[in-house]
Amino acid sequence: xxxxxxxxxxxxxxxxxxxxxxxxxxxxxxxxxxxxxxxxxxxxxxxxxxxxxxxxxxxxxxxxxxxxxxxxxxxxxxxxxxxxxxxxxxxxxxxxxxxxxxxxxxxxxxxxxxxxxxxxxxxxxxxxxxxxxxxxxxxxxxxxxxxxxxxxxxxxxxxxxxxxxxxxxxxxxxxxxxxxxxxxxxxxxxxxxxxxxxxxxxxxxxxxxxxxxxxxxxxxxxxxxxxxxxxxxxxxxxxxxxxxxxxxxxxxxxxxxxxxxxxxxxxxxxxxxxxxxxxxxxxxxxxxxxxxxxxxxxxxxxxxxxxxxxxxxxxxxxxxxxxxxxxxxxxxxxxxxxxxxxxxxxxxxxxxxxxxxxxxxxxxxxxxxxxxxxxxxxxxxxxxxxxxxxxxxxxxxxxxxxxxxxxxxxxxxxxxx
Amino acid sequence: xxxxxxxxxxxxxxxxxxxxxxxxxxxxxxxxxxxxxxxxxxxxxxxxxxxxxxxxxxxxxxxxxxxxxxxxxxxxxxxxxxxxxxxxxxxxxxxxxxxxxxxxxxxxxxxxxxxxxxxxxxxxxxxxxxxxxxxxxxxxxxxxxxxxxxxxxxxxxxxxxxxxxxxxxxxxxxxxxxxxxxxxxxxxxxxxxxxxxxxxxxxxxxxxxxxxxxxxxxxxxxxxxxxxxxxxxxxxxxxxxxxxxxxxxxxxxxxxxxxxxxxxxxxxxxxxxxxxxxxxxxxxxxxxxxxxxxxxxxxxxxxxxxxxxxxxxxxxxxxxxxxxxxxxxxxxxxxxxxxxxxxxxxxxxxxxxxxxxxxxxxxxxxxxxxxxxxxxxxxxxxxxxxxxxxxxxxxxxxxxxxxxxxxxxxxxxxxxx
Numbered sequence: 001x002x003x004x005x006x007x008x009x010x011x012x013x014x015x016x017x018x019x020x021x022x023x024x025x026x027x028x029x030x031x032x033x034x035x036x037x038x039x040x041x042x043x044x045x046x047x048x049x050x051x052x053x054x055x056x057x058x059x060x061x062x063x064x065x066x067x068x069x070x071x072x073x074x075x076x077x078x079x080x081x082x083x084x085x086x087x088x089x090x091x092x093x094x095x096x097x098x099x100x101x102x103x104x105x106x107x108x109x110x111x112x113x114x115x116x117x118x119x120x121x122x123x124x125x126x127x128x129x130x131x132x133x134x135x136x137x138x139x140x141x142x143x144x145x146x147x148x149x150x151x152x153x154x155x156x157x158x159x160x161x162x163x164x165x166x167x168x169x170x171x172x173x174x175x176x177x178x179x180x181x182x183x184x185x186x187x188x189x190x191x192x193x194x195x196x197x198x199x200x201x202x203x204x205x206x207x208x209x210x211x212x213x214x215x216x217x218x219x220x221x222x223x224x225x226x227x228x229x230x231x232x233x234x235x236x237x238x239x240x241x242x243x244x245x246x247x248x249x250x251x252x253x254x255x256x257x258x259x260x261x262x263x264x265x266x267x268x269x270x271x272x273x274x275x276x277x278x279x280x281x282x283x284x285x286x287x288x289x290x291x292x293x294x295x296x297x298x299x300x301x302x303x304x305x306x307x308x309x310x311x312x313x314x315x316x317x318x319x320x321x322x323x324x325x326x327x328x329x330x331x332x333x334x335x336x337x338x339x340x341x342x343x344x345x346x347x348x349x350x351x352x353x354x355x356x357x358x359x360x361x362x363x364x365x366x367x368x369x370x371x372x373x374x375x376x377x378x379x380x381x382x383x384x385x386x387x388x389x390x391x392x393x394x395x396x397x398x399x400x401x402x403x404x405x406x407x408x409x410x411x412x413x414x415x416x417x
Numbered sequence: 418x419x420x421x422x423x424x425x426x427x428x429x430x431x432x433x434x435x436x437x438x439x440x441x442x443x444x445x446x447x448x449x450x451x452x453x454x455x456x457x458x459x460x461x462x463x464x465x466x467x468x469x470x471x472x473x474x475x476x477x478x479x480x481x482x483x484x485x486x487x488x489x490x491x492x493x494x495x496x497x498x499x500x501x502x503x504x505x506x507x508x509x510x511x512x513x514x515x516x517x518x519x520x521x522x523x524x525x526x527x528x529x530x531x532x533x534x535x536x537x538x539x540x541x542x543x544x545x546x547x548x549x550x551x552x553x554x555x556x557x558x559x560x561x562x563x564x565x566x567x568x569x570x571x572x573x574x575x576x577x578x579x580x581x582x583x584x585x586x587x588x589x590x591x592x593x594x595x596x597x598x599x600x601x602x603x604x605x606x607x608x609x610x611x612x613x614x615x616x617x618x619x620x621x622x623x624x625x626x627x628x629x630x631x632x633x634x635x636x637x638x639x640x641x642x643x644x645x646x647x648x649x650x651x652x653x654x655x656x657x658x659x660x661x662x663x664x665x666x667x668x669x670x671x672x673x674x675x676x677x678x679x680x681x682x683x684x685x686x687x688x689x690x691x692x693x694x695x696x697x698x699x700x701x702x703x704x705x706x707x708x709x710x711x712x713x714x715x716x717x718x719x720x721x722x723x724x725x726x727x728x729x730x731x732x733x734x735x736x737x738x739x740x741x742x743x744x745x746x747x748x749x750x751x752x753x754x755x756x757x758x759x760x761x762x763x764x765x766x767x768x769x770x771x772x773x774x775x776x777x778x779x780x781x782x783x784x785x786x787x788x789x790x791x792x793x794x795x796x797x798x799x800x801x802x803x804x805x806x807x808x809x810x811x812x813x814x815x816x817x818x819x820x821x822x823x824x825x826x827x828x829x830x831x832x833x834x
Contacts, residue, residue, distance in 0.1 A: 016635060016687050019601060021545045021567075027694040051497055059491040067484045074476040078676035080468055113530055113678075116701040124566075128438045146698045149541075150438075184436060218433060259495035261530075261704040270433050277444040281563045282699065284533040287678040287707055 026149050030141055030373060039367035045399030047386040048367040050194065050342055052254050053317075056309045058301070062257075065296040073292065081288035083280040084272075085111025085264065089295040093264050096298070097250060100226050101236030104243075104266050110275050111286045115224060115249040115263035119143050121278045122220060122247060122265070123150040126184050132176050134186040136164050138345070138374030138383070140194045140222065143187055147376070153181060154376035161336060163200030164188055166207045173215050185218045185247075191234045192225040192341025195374045195385035199339055202235040209242050224251040224263075227307050229340035230315040244268055252294055254342075255307050260290040314342070320393035321386065321400060328404030330411055335386075342389040345371075347382065348407060349416050354384045357410060364406050366399040443566050447558055447790060456784035462816030464803040465784040467611065467759055469671050470734075473726045475718070479674075482713040490709065498705035500697040501689075502528025502681065506712040510681050513715075514667065517643050518653030521660075521683050527692050528703045532641060532666040532680035536560050538695045539637060539664060539682070540567040543601050549593050551603040553581050555762070555791030555800070557611045557639065560604055564793070570598060571793035578753060580617030581605055583624045590632050602635045602664075608651045609642040609758025612791045612802035616756055619652035626659050641668040641680075644724050646757035647732040661685055669711055671759075672724050677707040731759070737810035738803065738817060745821030747828055752803075759806040762788075764799065765824060766833050771801045774827060781823050783816040 039046040069077050084090070090106035097104055112118040119142070127133065129151035135143065137156030147154050155176055158168035169186070176183055186208075190200040200208075212219050221238045239248035251263035267275055279286075297303060321344055325335055335346040346368075348354065354370040361367060371383030386403075388396055411417045456463040486494050501507070507523035514521055529535040536559070544550065546568035552560065554573030564571050572593055575585035586603070593600055603625075607617040617625075629636050638655045656665035668680035684692055696703075714720060738761055742752055752763040763785075765771065771787040778784060786804075788797030803820075805813055828834045 016685055017691075019543055019635070020691070021541070021543050021548075024542045024691055024695075027542070027691050027698070029690065029694055054492045054495055057491070057495065059487055062491065062495070063484045063487040066487060067480045070476055070480040070483060074474070074479065075471045076676075078471055078474065078479070078674035080670075080675045113700040113704075117699060120699045124438070125441045125444070126436055126438050131438075142698075142701060149695070149698050218436070253497075257495035257706075258497045259493075259704060259706040261700065261702075261706075268433055273446070274437070274441055274444050277446055278566070281444070281559075281566050282534060282537045283530045283678065284559060285678070287530075287704065288676040289674075289678075289707060289710075290704055293706075 023149060023151065026151060030145060038362055043365055044362065045366045045391055045395050045402065047388070047391070047396070047399050047403070048369050049390060050387055051390050052258060053313055053390050054257055056306070056313045057257055058306070061301050062297065065300060066293050069292050069296050077289045077292045079288060081285045081291070083285045084276045085109065085286055086288060086291045086295065089291045092295055092298045093250065097237070097248070097266065100223070100234060101240035102248065102266070103240070108266055108269060108272060110265045110267065110272065110279060111291060112263045112265060112279065113283060113286055114253060114258070114261045115222060115251040115265070116142055116146070117279070117282070118249045118263060118265040119146050119222070121275055121282065123147060123152070124278055125271070125274050127152045130181065131184040132181045133184055134169070134172060134217070135376070136188050136193060136196070138195050138371065138380055139187065140189060141373050143222070144374070144376050152184070156375060156377065156379070159193075159196060159198065161198055163190060163193060163198050163204060164208060166204055166211060169208060169211055173211070173217065183217050185220050186212055187220045187222065189222045189225075190238060191223055192228060192338055192343070194225070194341070195343050195369070196345040197336045197338030197341055197343040199234065205235060205238050206241065209238055209245070213242070213245050219246045220249065221246050222249045224254050225341035227255050228311055228314060230311050230318060231339055234340070239266060247271065255310070256294060256297060256303070260294055262286070262290050262294050311340070314389060316393055317388040317391070317396055320396045321388040324397040324400035328401045330404065330408040330417055332411060332416060333407065342387045344386045344388065346384050346386060348384070349411065350382045351414050351416055352382050352407065352410055354382060357406065360406050360410070361403055364402040366402040366406070368403065440566060440568065443568060447562055455779055460782055461779065462783045462808055462812050462819065464805070464808070464813070464816050464820070465786050466807060467804050468807050469675060470730055470807050471674055473723070473730050474674060475723070478718050479714065482717060483710050486709050486713050494706045494709045496705060498702045498708070500702045501693045502526065502703055503705060503708045503712065506708045509712055509715045510667065514654070514665070514683065517640070517651065518657035519665065519683070520657070525683055525686060525689060527682045527684065527689065527696060528708060529680045529682060529696065530700060530703055531670060531675070531678045532639065532668040532682070533559055533563070534696070534699070535666045535680060535682040536563050536639070538692055538699065540564060540569070541695055542688070542691050544569045547598065548601040549598045550601055551586070551589060551634070552793075553605050553610060553613070555612050555788065555797055556604065557606060558790050560639070561791070561793050569601070573792060573794065573796070576613060576615065578615055580607060580610060580615045580621060581625060583621055583628060586625060586628055590628070590634065600634050602637050603629055604637045604639065606639045606642075607655060608640055609645060609755055609760070611642070611758070612760050612786070613762040614753045614755030614758055614760040616651065622652060622655050623658065626655055626662070630659070630662055636663045637666065638663050639666045641671050642758035644672050645728055645731060647728050647735060648756055651757070656683060664688065672727070673711060673714060673720070677711055679703070679707050679711050728757070731806060733810055734805040734808070734813055737813045738805040741814040741817035745818045747821065747825040747834055749828060749833060750824060759804045761803045761805065763801050763803060765801070766828065767799045768831050768833055769799050769824065769827055771799060774823065777823050777827070778820055781819040783819040783823070785820065
């Protein structure tokens with residue numbers, strides 16, 4: 001027997017990898033992964049990550065909230081909780097959503113481990129292999145990865161500087177339907193979209209809701225950045241207009257802090273039970289400790305003022321980025337002008353491959369995310385996402401200047417300019 | 418268009434439920450769910466739940482740890498972290514596992530949102546619909562639910578008072594192989610098993626490892642209770658003997674507190690990358706805040722002494738339960754005698770249906786979990802799980818006395834005694 005054990009351990013045909021389920025083949029590292037390891041080195045100006053800037057977060061206040069929580073309510077905060085999430089926090093989440101015009105009942109809110117988990121669970125509940133999911137072009141890399149793992153056929157729909165183009169949505173639906181495939185839902189980020197930075201205006205929201213209702217396609221509205229408008233409030237959430245046909249995802253990662261991993265889904269009643277069961281199977285219950293920390297912060301601290309401080313901080317960085325893009329990027333490059341959120345989307349001449357350009361940018365001590373990461377179909381090779389959320393304005397200028405130089409040299413080498 | 422929208426909202430055939438993926442049919446509420454709502458009423462002695470008893474947790478110390486964490490390292494603790502988990506905590510986890518004979522490298526540890534998430538991700542990576550998963554009879558309800566959602570064919574293997582029976586494992590493997598089905602892995606809880614409370618002795622561990630190695634079946638060793646032995650330390654973990662063929666799951670839920678939702682998987686190298694990708698797709702990253710809270714507690718507090726305090730607290734309750742079972746349960750009932758952990762498994766005469774008995778127990782102000790919850794195949798109708806972890810010894814005696822009365826009456830009515 002012991003010989004058998006030894007043979008087992010060394011035999012190449014006995015690897016765990018040979019036991020993987022079919023779906024494991026779809027679990028591939030994104031191209032951003034390796035990049036982040038490099039981009040996090042201190043000498044590099046990272047315009048790559050989407051990490052919120054916590055320098056404005058009042059840590060003393062936060063420590064007080066958590067200290068009080070443990071001392072006064074520790075046996076609840078550190079215990080297992082409800083699979084749906086803590087009732088008190090679900091009430092407070094309804095107050096937060098009211099700022100974007102949503103009237104909701106706490107019973108319809110499910111607290112998740114960041115809104116990424118909501119994406120995962122919704123995919124699990126709805127996507128059969130081969131089902132079509134419509135997404136913006138480009139779209140959030142984390143959503144694309146999850147849809148892919150559930151073997152969805154991701155179809156991109158054109159955007160412009162005002163977000164998803166309704167006419168393109170109609171055309172995409174028609175084209176997909178002609179192939180006989182089933183469209184499961186439309187996933188979109190209407191506010192300060194990741195990665196494009198654009199905002200979907202109110203009239204387009206209405207038009208898209210009407211198209212989807214008529215075509216019997218439901219909408220997954222992902223809204224982590226809605227309260228981070230710099231100059232004016234965002235239009236009402238799409239969920240505010242339609243409570244039946246929209247699954248709404250929210251998060252405290254960008255308005256408070258991501259380290260708590262607290263997001264939520266607001267869902268039509270018919271979906272709630274399945275979503276809770278899927279959540280319980282996935283993690284039993286979200287952390288009472290992080291939920292009640294957020295809850296205490298919302299109850300005791302001036303969180304609206306704090307969001308205003310974040311907006312001020314990000315606005316200065318957005319301005320630094322747009323000004324330095326204007327100053328340092330060569331003619332032939334264009335970019336979006338975000339009114340909020342974290343991201344600028346840059347489009348270069350089609351001859352420039354932003355993935356191939358990355359090593360040169362790293363040498364010049366600046367990092368970004370190549371555009372293809374935000375497409376399921378290999379498109380986007382001449383675009384890139386720049387984030388301004390984390391570095392100081394000075395570092396942003398330094399990074400954009402360095403990157404502008406790299407791009408200019410590349411364009412000169414290719415005789416584009 | 419607006420007519421269409423109205424019709425969409427009221428048309429019964431337009432429900433989201435009709436868009437569910439096939440796998441959503443398998444997401445069904447467990448029978449424990451409705452029960453817990455009733456069992457949590459204060460007048461009921463709940464012997465149903467598996468909630469750790471946090472009365473022994475030093476809340477002042479815990480508050481100090483977290484206060485210090487936020488004040489000194491808040492921008493890291495409240496930020497996004499690594500998908501694999503925080504490097505410092507992964508080192509400390511290796512120290513914890515060393516107590517059960519495991520030598521491991523932090524690179525092979527993946528931090529999860531409770532070990533339930535590890536079960537979910539492992540299922541996702543390995544289980545194709547129809548694959549067989551071998552489990553103890555009975556087994557953990559949360560694992561059964563997850564395996565079912567991934568469309569596994571769960572096959573139970575006989576246990577006795579010393580845990581899984583090696584001969585029964587051989588027979589089960591042979592029987593399954595004859596049907597042509599693929600066995601993906603053996604899932605087991607060697608220490609103070611949930612729900613049976615039994616311990617797998619060292620010699621059986623070795624024998625089961627050898628059987629599985631010879632049969633090329635890997636093992637998922639779930640070990641939340643290993644450090645909660647009351648009278649003597651548990652035998653070394655199975656992973657201590659075999660680093661290639663065992664996926665080990667650990668958790669701080671029972672040794673510190675479940676509200677942090679921090680568990681982990683220790684996996685063979687060939688599995689790590691896929692598991693991290695699956696974890697990122699599921700939740701991006703585990704909470705830095707809860708991980709670093711645990712890390713600070715492990716670094717600064719006498720956590721081994723604290724586990725000893727937990728053991729003392731649970732031992733008193735175990736004794737109260739075993740004594741009162743002896744005193745109040747009628748002849749014809751038998752039960753396991755756990756040396757640690759949270760649970761006693763009671764077997765009644767086969768005429769007694771413990772699910773049907775529940776309403777009578779509730780009237781008598783006591784709750785338990787009916788045995789069928791711990792089987793994938795409807796077996797277990799004359800058994801029940803009693804947990805002694807949470808109530809006071811007095812309440813345990815009160816509950817067991819009431820339950821003994823209910824069972825005695827039922828047996829008299831059925832002329833069993």
